[in-house]
Amino acid sequence: MTMRIEDKIISLAQSLGFDLVGFAKAELLHNEIQDIKTWVEKGFHGNMTWFEKSLPIRLKLENLGFQPKSVIVLGLIYLIEEGKDFIESSELKISQYALGKDYHKVLKNKAKPLLKWLCSLFPQNHFRQGVDSLPVSEKIYGKRAGIGWIGKNTNLISPKKGSYFFLSVILTDLELQESGEIADRCGTCKKCLEACPTGALFDEYKIDARKCISYLTIEERSEKLEVPFQDWIYGCDICQMVCPWNEKAIKWKRFSLVEEFQIKSQILEFKNKLHTLSEKEWIELQNQSAMERISYKQFIRNVKWVTKIKITNQQAHTPLVNHNDKESVSESLQ
Numbered sequence: 001m002t003m004r005i006e007d008k009i010i011s012l013a014q015s016l017g018f019d020l021v022g023f024a025k026a027e028l029l030h031n032e033i034q035d036i037k038t039w040v041e042k043g044f045h046g047n048m049t050w051f052e053k054s055l056p057i058r059l060k061l062e063n064l065g066f067q068p069k070s071v072i073v074l075g076l077i078y079l080i081e082e083g084k085d086f087i088e089s090s091e092l093k094i095s096q097y098a099l100g101k102d103y104h105k106v107l108k109n110k111a112k113p114l115l116k117w118l119c120s121l122f123p124q125n126h127f128r129q130g131v132d133s134l135p136v137s138e139k140i141y142g143k144r145a146g147i148g149w150i151g152k153n154t155n156l157i158s159p160k161k162g163s164y165f166f167l168s169v170i171l172t173d174l175e176l177q178e179s180g181e182i183a184d185r186c187g188t189c190k191k192c193l194e195a196c197p198t199g200a201l202f203d204e205y206k207i208d209a210r211k212c213i214s215y216l217t218i219e220e221r222s223e224k225l226e227v228p229f230q231d232w233i234y235g236c237d238i239c240q241m242v243c244p245w246n247e248k249a250i251k252w253k254r255f256s257l258v259e260e261f262q263i264k265s266q267i268l269e270f271k272n273k274l275h276t277l278s279e280k281e282w283i284e285l286q287n288q289s290a291m292e293r294i295s296y297k298q299f300i301r302n303v304k305w306v307t308k309i310k311i312t313n314q315q316a317h318t319p320l321v322n323h324n325d326k327e328s329v330s331e332s333l334q
Contacts, residue, residue, distance in 0.1 A: 020075025022145025095235025
């Protein structure tokens, strides 16, 4: 019996180390397009002007040199066994995805043999890979490809792997059979919304990036921050750490086997001296990691801000700031 091309792709991708593989049609549904447009119209994307400028590609996959018909979605776990304890024991916290080497390069290198094989097998077709490099809705295609469902924290969640995984998509004009979606399993759980300290998750399945700690520590380029938050100086894992599906992933030991995703030696070395890190040490710390996205100036801004918030809270004898305390704490910081 002849093996389906989809099954061959899955087999090769898995042999290359990818944990999740699926296929989706290269189109967004009307309601998905409207949700994205509304999100932008309400300004929830903050200062990410590139998001608005790239809408023609994001919504219709236009101007790519070819018209994609299918999307191959690849997932690679980055959850590491030491990650949770390392972050919890860190006074200044870095999101788990940035503790290892730059995932962009890792995923691109892992997929090279797959792309080479596809191009040789289908020379008349086009194949273009993206790892956060193409303005496409990876999570929506991931949902359509059966990788997982989009949870109330707006992350893609796999019932067997949790949500600690990177996505890469391959756009192609080759017709592939869609994998089919899996059911939303968030149920009545609202742990992520309740845990978000800034109110960025203001409703189920909705996020205001302007209040998200990940956005504030990475994408926000202003010299001063205004939203009070503690501990996190690059990214934030709170809504993932409290998710029951990630607790299960840890219990089931769904850890990454990728050596590059283990904690970098420089991060281990500088863990307890991030408050006083020199620019030379910062360059050494961020080298070949996802943290290359921010400057030393942003890093220092983040460190000073979370330290100031922590001192203010200690002086006021109050617990960790939440979004309901924003106005009072902001006033005390003036």
